[in-house]
Amino acid sequence: MKLSFQRFNNVDEKIILISIIGTIDAIENDVISIEEGEKFLFSPHTVYLLNNKNCSLKIVDIVELGCEMEDIKSLMPDRFNSMLEDLKRQAFDLLKKYDEFGNDFWIQADDN
DSSP states (O other): OOOOSSSOOHHHHHHHHHHHHHHHHHHHTTSSOHHHHHHHTOSHHHHHHHHHTTOOHHHHHHHHHHTTHHHHHHHOHHHHHHHHHHHHHHHHHHHTTSOOOOSSOSSOOOOO
């Protein structure tokens, strides 16, 4: 996703939350590696970009905690699955607070 806007809006934040949930599901189901999840979403770089685009701090906190996946898996493997479930629960809880998306499509054609 290219972040070309000045500030996040509710739709952008919902997309990030859905991406968090999907990325965690993919990691849990061994569809992608933790390393790929870090490149896709859970990295200090992403935290930096989200902060600069004024994304909700609660979302930034979830992404920041997700940056610790590799450490948790290697240092406390017995807590890894519960950590993933906790991150997903936090994302679901936040997602419930957003209004339903009312537009027909969230991906729009770029009519140049």
